[in-house]
Amino acid sequence: MRKTAVILVIGLVAGFTYYWLKRPAAPADTATGSPSTPVAGGRLTVTYRSEPKTFNRLVSPQLAEELVSRLTQATLLRMNRATGELGPGLAREWTSSPDGLTWTLKLQDGVTYSDGTPFTSADVVFTFQALFDPKVKSAMASSLMIEGKPLQVRALDASTVVVVLPAPYGPGLSMLDSVPILPRHKLAAALEAGTFAEAWGTTTPPADVVGLGPFVIQEYVPGQRLVFARNTKFWRKDEAGRTLPYLDAIELQFVADQNAEVVRLQAGQTDMMSKEVRFEDLAALQDLQKKGKVLLYEAGTTIAPDMLWLNLDPSAAVAKTRPWLQREELRHAISAAVDRRAVVNTIFLGEATELAGPITAGHKGWFLPDLKPPSGGAEKAKELLASIGLKDRNGDGLVDDAQGKTAKFALLTQKGHTVRERSAALVKEQMRKVGLEIDVVPLEPRFMIEAWSKGEYDAIYYAIESDSLDPARNPEFWLSSGSFHFWNPGQKTPSTTWEGKIDELTRKHSASMNADERRRLFAEAQRVFAEHEPVIYFAAPKVILATSARVHGATPSVFAPHLLWNAERLFIK
Amino acid sequence: MTNSLSVFVLRRLLGALIFVVVVSTSALVLIRLAPGDATTDMKMSVADPAAIAAARSRLGLDRPIWAQAASWIGGLARFDLGTSSHYGRPVSGLVVERVGNTAILGGLALVMATLIGIPCGVVSGSRGGAGARVIAAASILLVAAPPMLLALALLYLAVTTGVLSVEPGSLLLPLLALALPMGAVIERLQSRATADTVHTPAFVAAAARGIPRARVVWLHSLRASLQPVLGVYGIIIAALFSGSVAVEAITSWPGLGRLMLDGLLSRDVFLVAGCALAGSFLVAIGNLTADVLRAFIDPRIREAA
Amino acid sequence: MRAIFLLVATGLLAIVAPILAPHDPTTQFADKAYAPPTRIHLRDATGFRAPFFYKQTLVNRLAREYADDTSAPISLRWFSGGRVATSGDSTEPVLLLGADALGRDVFSRLVSGARWSLGVTALGVLGALLVGILVGGLAGTAGGRVDSMLMGASNWLLAMPGAYLVLVLRGALPLVLTTGETFALISILFTVATWPHVARGVRGIVAAERAREYAEAARASGAGLWRLMSQLLPAARGFLAVETVLLVPALLVAEATVSYLSLGFPDASASWGTLLQDVNVRVMSEAPWMLAPAAGIFAATLIAQAAGARVPQRA
Numbered sequence A: 001m002r003k004t005a006v007i008l009v010i011g012l013v014a015g016f017t018y019y020w021l022k023r024p025a026a027p028a029d030t031a032t033g034s035p036s037t038p039v040a041g042g043r044l045t046v047t048y049r050s051e052p053k054t055f056n057r058l059v060s061p062q063l064a065e066e067l068v069s070r071l072t073q074a075t076l077l078r079m080n081r082a083t084g085e086l087g088p089g090l091a092r093e094w095t096s097s098p099d100g101l102t103w104t105l106k107l108q109d110g111v112t113y114s115d116g117t118p119f120t121s122a123d124v125v126f127t128f129q130a131l132f133d134p135k136v137k138s139a140m141a142s143s144l145m146i147e148g149k150p151l152q153v154r155a156l157d158a159s160t161v162v163v164v165l166p167a168p169y170g171p172g173l174s175m176l177d178s179v180p181i182l183p184r185h186k187l188a189a190a191l192e193a194g195t196f197a198e199a200w201g202t203t204t205p206p207a208d209v210v211g212l213g214p215f216v217i218q219e220y221v222p223g224q225r226l227v228f229a230r231n232t233k234f235w236r237k238d239e240a241g242r243t244l245p246y247l248d249a250i251e252l253q254f255v256a257d258q259n260a261e262v263v264r265l266q267a268g269q270t271d272m273m274s275k276e277v278r279f280e281d282l283a284a285l286q287d288l289q290k291k292g293k294v295l296l297y298e299a300g301t302t303i304a305p306d307m308l309w310l311n312l313d314p315s316a317a318v319a320k321t322r323p324w325l326q327r328e329e330l331r332h333a334i335s336a337a338v339d340r341r342a343v344v345n346t347i348f349l350g351e352a353t354e355l356a357g358p359i360t361a362g363h364k365g366w367f368l369p370d371l372k373p374p375s376g377g378a379e380k381a382k383e384l385l386a387s388i389g390l391k392d393r394n395g396d397g398l399v400d401d402a403q404g405k406t407a408k409f410a411l412l413t414q415k416g417h418t419v420r421e422r423s424a425a426l427v428k429e430q431m432r433k434v435g436l437e438i439d440v441v442p443l444e445p446r447f448m449i450e451a452w453s454k455g456e457y458d459a460i461y462y463a464i465e466s467d468s469l470d471p472a473r474n475p476e477f478w479l480s481s482g483s484f485h486f487w488n489p490g491q492k493t494p495s496t497t498w499e500g501k502i503d504e505l506t507r508k509h510s511a512s513m514n515a516d517e518r519r520r521l522f523a524e525a526q527r528v529f530a531e532h533e534p535v536i537y538f539a540a541p542k543v544i545l546a547t548s549a550r551v552h553g554a555t556p557s558v559f560a561p562h563l564l565w566n567a568e569r570l571f572i573k
Numbered sequence B: 001m002t003n004s005l006s007v008f009v010l011r012r013l014l015g016a017l018i019f020v021v022v023v024s025t026s027a028l029v030l031i032r033l034a035p036g037d038a039t040t041d042m043k044m045s046v047a048d049p050a051a052i053a054a055a056r057s058r059l060g061l062d063r064p065i066w067a068q069a070a071s072w073i074g075g076l077a078r079f080d081l082g083t084s085s086h087y088g089r090p091v092s093g094l095v096v097e098r099v100g101n102t103a104i105l106g107g108l109a110l111v112m113a114t115l116i117g118i119p120c121g122v123v124s125g126s127r128g129g130a131g132a133r134v135i136a137a138a139s140i141l142l143v144a145a146p147p148m149l150l151a152l153a154l155l156y157l158a159v160t161t162g163v164l165s166v167e168p169g170s171l172l173l174p175l176l177a178l179a180l181p182m183g184a185v186i187e188r189l190q191s192r193a194t195a196d197t198v199h200t201p202a203f204v205a206a207a208a209r210g211i212p213r214a215r216v217v218w219l220h221s222l223r224a225s226l227q228p229v230l231g232v233y234g235i236i237i238a239a240l241f242s243g244s245v246a247v248e249a250i251t252s253w254p255g256l257g258r259l260m261l262d263g264l265l266s267r268d269v270f271l272v273a274g275c276a277l278a279g280s281f282l283v284a285i286g287n288l289t290a291d292v293l294r295a296f297i298d299p300r301i302r303e304a305a
Numbered sequence C: 001m002r003a004i005f006l007l008v009a010t011g012l013l014a015i016v017a018p019i020l021a022p023h024d025p026t027t028q029f030a031d032k033a034y035a036p037p038t039r040i041h042l043r044d045a046t047g048f049r050a051p052f053f054y055k056q057t058l059v060n061r062l063a064r065e066y067a068d069d070t071s072a073p074i075s076l077r078w079f080s081g082g083r084v085a086t087s088g089d090s091t092e093p094v095l096l097l098g099a100d101a102l103g104r105d106v107f108s109r110l111v112s113g114a115r116w117s118l119g120v121t122a123l124g125v126l127g128a129l130l131v132g133i134l135v136g137g138l139a140g141t142a143g144g145r146v147d148s149m150l151m152g153a154s155n156w157l158l159a160m161p162g163a164y165l166v167l168v169l170r171g172a173l174p175l176v177l178t179t180g181e182t183f184a185l186i187s188i189l190f191t192v193a194t195w196p197h198v199a200r201g202v203r204g205i206v207a208a209e210r211a212r213e214y215a216e217a218a219r220a221s222g223a224g225l226w227r228l229m230s231q232l233l234p235a236a237r238g239f240l241a242v243e244t245v246l247l248v249p250a251l252l253v254a255e256a257t258v259s260y261l262s263l264g265f266p267d268a269s270a271s272w273g274t275l276l277q278d279v280n281v282r283v284m285s286e287a288p289w290m291l292a293p294a295a296g297i298f299a300a301t302l303i304a305q306a307a308g309a310r311v312p313q314r315a
Helices: A002-021 A063-072 A121-132 A174-178 A184-193 A258-266 A279-290 A317-321 A328-337 A340-347 A361-366 A377-387 A418-433 A445-454 A497-511 A515-532 B002-033 B049-058 B065-077 B091-126 B129-143 B147-161 B172-197 B201-208 B213-231 B233-251 B256-265 B269-297 B299-304 C002-015 C106-142 C144-159 C162-171 C179-210 C213-220 C225-260 C272-276 C281-286 C288-314
Strands: A043-048 A077-079 A086-088 A091-096 A102-107 A152-157 A160-164 A215-221 A225-230 A249-254 A294-301 A307-310 A352-354 A408-414 A437-443 A459-462 A535-537 A539-548 C041-044 C047-060 C065-080 C083-087
Touching: A043 A258, A063 A215, A063 A225, A077 A174, A086 A091, A121 A152, A121 A160, A121 A184, A215 A249, A258 A279, A258 C281, A279 A294, A279 A539, A279 C281, A294 A361, A307 A328, A328 A377, A328 A418, A328 A535, A340 A352, A340 A418, A340 A539, A361 A515, A361 A539, A408 A418, A408 A445, A418 A437, A418 A459, A437 A445, A445 A459, A497 A515, B002 B065, B002 B269, B002 C144, B002 C162, B065 B269, B091 B129, B091 B172, B091 B213, B091 B233, B091 B256, B091 B269, B129 B172, B129 C288, B147 B172, B147 B233, B147 C225, B147 C281, B147 C288, B172 B213, B172 B233, B201 B213, B213 B233, B213 B269, B233 B256, B233 B269, B233 C144, B233 C162, B233 C225, B256 B269, B256 C162, B269 C144, B269 C162, C002 C106, C106 C144, C106 C179, C106 C225, C106 C272, C106 C288, C144 C179, C162 C179, C162 C225, C179 C225, C213 C225, C225 C272, C225 C288, C272 C288, C281 C288
Parallel strands: A043 A249, A408 A437, A408 A459
Antiparallel strands: A077 A086, A091 A102, A102 A160, A152 A160, A215 A225, A225 A249, A294 A539, A307 A459, A307 A535, A352 A539, C041 C047, C047 C065, C065 C083
């Protein structure tokens, strides 16, 4: 027994000694890849963490389906994700009527699907018909409605399409960037039979999933990999007239966690990580960049910052049992008490900016740099809590409600998402300093969403991806009737005057065709939002992306898929 | 003799079959009773009650538990294990993929543990000296290091020295983590059996006849220990699969344990039941093999069964 | 004997945890993310003095590099605020085992985690012993159909890999539980999964004992089932002592596994298994002190096993 103890102690001592000898080296700066002439060929290996549940983008809004769609399908217009400008896609030119409602799109000539079938305006009409078919229940349909009415799409001839907007719409045709044009010859039967929603499941033979995108599905091994091969019929050429895509193949390797992704990239076994670099990995990756093994890109500030909201539905149970939970003062108290500097420094290791609202510097022109989070810190927070009757009545250091019960709420957050779990723990700790008790409950996203959709929750810490910078493309969040008006979704009439005000401003900037006017109206909406803080924001991290040093031609974007949105231009050297 | 052995095997096979069916069905019922179900995450994308009801009926979640259990057992006969709501694919395919990985890991660990444990046990049980003491000390430490801790320790070793690959999917690390503690248990048993043997009259007599000592030690102690060591194989196999759940999670080995955890966390009824089926199947096969081997060696066991 | 003493001492340690921990296990210290263990010094330039340490200042946030600020020695404060020892400066923690990602003291978390890990283990063992003695005793004493039924059930449970059994049972419970509920339910799970081990051994001993003369005599004199059982059970004392120390390490690891797989204790009341969730390949190389809970489980297992080796000589 004594011998064993000695061995144990020696082992521990050796371990710690090893640590002391080995201290990390100084970090390097972010640099960008060197431009060079593209070369054709090669296989790009990308690690990815979620798997598609279907190859039918119209019925599933998840990121994996979106990525598959971006690689295998094409859209009428495509947004340049670095500049935010709309550019040609399957439509080579688009012109509008003087009132901006009727758009005529000329389609590219000589385009065929990956199986050789010619692409015509009939495919476009078919796609929109499927999208708005009530039986399909497309996850995309609501984002293609303007004031609740669908776009009208009809064909003038085989290579001309007319799109009619049901109402004046500021963002114009930018929504077409999200709609993949699907092959009528493959899917019309399913739509007629009413089985479109089930068509193109992941067990579909890859050859049946034809598309207009730069790649085609070659092989899918669930849990392991999804391989895309070059679409030899792809219609886009580069500026020098070379065929695209440059790559022969892209292999998505499914890995369980982000550590594995980083390890593989560091070991040179993969070329790209699907997600943003975590800041705790940044120092090591900067070292590798110095040694010429990886390339790091700073795409900008995130457009999907984490957020905290409380259940403000007046019909929710909490409205009766703990009315203080829905008071505006509580939200301001949380916002004032949480030290945003600590969030930036501890959670994001300094690679973030403090944030006061949903719009970040990543939203470019829509961002209001002068909008500041409430000041006053813990003292102000305590005052605010006291003003709604939350005081420490029994001397235990925690505030109590009017009945003398310890005031407490549960904060749900995404299990396994390290940043969110840590942030929630940090918020909990910061609120404990002002005496407000929070229970952090990490949940699988689906159970969190269940609690949210039933309205059976106190507060949630989460974020959702966004696919546009233009706030008018996100009405479900801003409008009180919206389904992603998180704190109180789907209201028949605005339950507060300030929500009514935001509704009005949102409708106005959405319908306006004047860019300056739109910016002004939205700025006002943001200020009303900040004044009432239905959702509390703390920090907006940078989006940093990493590839192996042999990957070139990447255009980083703050949108997912960050480096693969124009995968046809990536090449390996 | 052959007859009684085959009767024995048949009886055990039947028992194993019932075991597998009952275990997987009870897993199905248990998870079905738990709150929350697999249609929950649809609500973010398709906030339409009709669509959710349709999905529930497609997944069979709207039927009573007994009806589900009955159709589950019915499906077993056709090797139809239902559809995983989490992966959107048939459970049978998913399980077959993963069960192979777990079987490879567990099987190799068993072989490795035996190949390390038995010789080391013979050495440490038959003589004194530094070598035997080192083996004994290492064993005592390893018996105290459950696979979960050993996996973490090996991972640390790999990270700091680069000796082992930490690449997910590399077999050596999880294999060592599982095999070494098992090997240590076998070593201890074999060591004791060997130590007992060297004092038996048969041993002393053989040694007196001038047969080289080493040969006598190996022959006698192996024969004498076969029974006690084989006797614990059933327990060892169960322990292997227990340990492999944590080891798979730590080393990202794509085995059954991870799949089952996915199923549990997403309330994927059929996936959990399928994993329970596969897990109990592996255990039953392992136990069966150990039993048959023992029965083959010792006829008394057949009669007793 | 020494090992048994150590086992008891470990248990006591867990109970007095709040006193031993220099800090609150949930306090997050600013700019201390993954700060390395504080070195306690006994001498400075002028010679020996009372134990003190230097303030750790952040040199590089991204690489989490820290340096000792030798111009600012901080003394330990003894026996104040209900703690044996803590830092003399309330903003500068003394981190005996370093800090985690949120700047929390790993040593304090380890010590308070022991309460949950060891507590749930102790309760599970107790439950297993109670149920096992009852079922095993009953089966052994009654014999016949009762015996074959009870032992059949326990053999079935025994044949299942424990981890799968515990996971499925845990999966059937609500995913989110409070600390108290977690504590109670995991103890019950452990009881369910381990009682057959006890029952089988007890039954064997009791059944053998039943064949002996005194038992025959008692039966002939018309002693009831319970009476008989209470006379036969003491024979299993030695076995139970051994079984207890075998179950302790098994359940410690089971707790660690369940919590590691995020089906156990929540972060707010982190057990050793919960603490291990924070460990991954990168953390290991950057902050190896995060492995402390694993060392804790290992040490406890080793102690329990050594205690087990001593028991038979006593019983």
